[in-house]
Amino acid sequence: MEVTTQEFKHCDLIAVKGRVDSSTAPAFSKALEKSNEKGHFKIAVDMSGLEYMSSAGFRALLASQRNCKRYNRGELVLVAVPVRIREALELAGFTELFRTFDDSITAVGSF
Amino acid sequence: MPKMTFPAQFEFLDEIREFVAEIAREGGFTEKEVYALQLAADEAATNIIEHAYEGVSDADFDVTCDMRGDTLTITMRDVGKPFNPSNVKLPNLKADLSERKIGGLGLYLMRKLMDEVHYISNPRTGNLLTMTKRRM
Numbered sequence: 001m002e003v004t005t006q007e008f009k010h011c012d013l014i015a016v017k018g019r020v021d022s023s024t025a026p027a028f029s030k031a032l033e034k035s036n037e038k039g040h041f042k043i044a045v046d047m048s049g050l051e052y053m054s055s056a057g058f059r060a061l062l063a064s065q066r067n068c069k070r071y072n073r074g075e076l077v078l079v080a081v082p083v084r085i086r087e088a089l090e091l092a093g094f095t096e097l098f099r100t101f102d103d104s105i106t107a108v109g110s111f
Numbered sequence: 112m113p114k115m116t117f118p119a120q121f122e123f124l125d126e127i128r129e130f131v132a133e134i135a136r137e138g139g140f141t142e143k144e145v146y147a148l149q150l151a152a153d154e155a156a157t158n159i160i161e162h163a164y165e166g167v168s169d170a171d172f173d174v175t176c177d178m179r180g181d182t183l184t185i186t187m188r189d190v191g192k193p194f195n196p197s198n199v200k201l202p203n204l205k206a207d208l209s210e211r212k213i214g215g216l217g218l219y220l221m222r223k224l225m226d227e228v229h230y231i232s233n234p235r236t237g238n239l240l241t242m243t244k245r246r247m
Contacts, residue, residue, distance in 0.1 A: 021128075022157045023121035052128075052146075054153045055216045066208060084146040091223050092216055093204030 002049075003031040011042035011111040013079075013104055017049035020057035028057060032064040032076075041067070041074025044107040048080035058092055065097060075099070079107045112177045119160045119170040119189070127156050131176050131185060138178035140246045147224040148183065148244060154217035155187055155240055163191025163238060182245045190237035196230050 001024035002017040012035045020028050035043055043064065047053075061076065068074040078100045081089070089095050101107035115130055117123045128149040135145045156174070164170040172189040199215045206212070222228050225242040232238050 019125065021121065021124045021153055022161070023124055052149070054124075054150060054157065055220060056157065058216065062208075062211060069208060084143065087143075088146075088150060088220070091220060093202075097208055097211070 001027065003028055005031055005035060007040070008108050011044055011108055012040045013044045013046060013108055015046040015049065015104075017051075019052040020050065020060075021052070021054045022056040025054075025056035025060050029060040029063065032060060033067075036064070036067050041070075042111045043068060043074070043076045044079050044101070044104060044111075045076060046079045046104050046107075047082060047085065048104075050082055050085060053085050053088065055092065058089065058094055062094070062097065075111075077101060077107050077110065079104045112175050114173060114175045116171050116173050117156070119164040119167065119172055119191075121157070121160060124153050124156055127174060128153055130174065134176045134178055135183055138183055138246065139181075140183065140244075144244070144246060148185070151221045151224040151242060151244075152185055152187075154221050155185075155242065158194075158217050159187060159189045159191065159238075159240075163189045163194055165192065167191065182243055185240075185242045187240045188237060193232040193234065194230055194238045195232060196228075 001020055004015050006013045014031055016028055065076045068076045078098045081100055113134060117127055131148050131152045132145050135148045159172050172187055175186045177184045199218050202212060202215045202219050225244045227243045229241045
């Protein structure tokens with residue numbers, strides 16, 4: 001797994017690549033928390049390079065969404081969710097908790 | 112029957128998923144089904160490492176993966192804490208963001224992704240998980 005964070009004026013774009021499971025999810029969580037620690041609560045997570053995500057990754061997304069939305073200060077949105085991962089998120093009932101965008105330009109522009 | 116023993120560490124989840132995927136592909140499962148099988152195996156193994164072997168650092172567990180006809184059977188056997196799936200509360204998928212709990216999601220996904228999921232817990236031989244899925 002590889003996570004990179006780009007800071008834009010109105011939001012952070014966090015790209016996560018490879019595989020997120022119980023082994024790699026802590027590093028993914030850390031990247032999300034790092035943005036929050038800087039006072040950034042508007043986050044777009046680019047999943048275009050993501051091959052796999054287990055419920056450990058879903059848990060990281062849920063925790064971050066909660067933190068971002070607290071006091072109405074922001075939101076975490078998902079970008080370019082691969083079909084298999086979208087299906088798993090749907091099974092878990094997670095799709096309604098996150099707005100999704102097809103590409104990062106639209107997502108970043110939405111903030 | 113293909114059988115592998117894995118250390119009870121998250122770093123080996125990758126290998127467990129590969130083990131399952133290889134046999135599922137040979138058995139004619141579609142890529143969508145292979146992903147589902149990998150996810151179910153990952154969630155099952157994660158539960159063993161996280162719960163059955165909670166606080167144990169040098170444990171391992173056996174995984175078998177067997178294709179018979181059009182059905183793949185995955186088993187996982189551990190000698191950790193006994194597990195009773197009826198003690199796991201179902202996740203409330205309708206709960207809103209603030210009330211959403213993530214516990215129990217692994218088992219819930221396993222049941223959704225596989226055709227059958229059975230646990231047998233025996234004080235002498237440990238926990239045996241059996242999951243099956245028929246290919247489309």
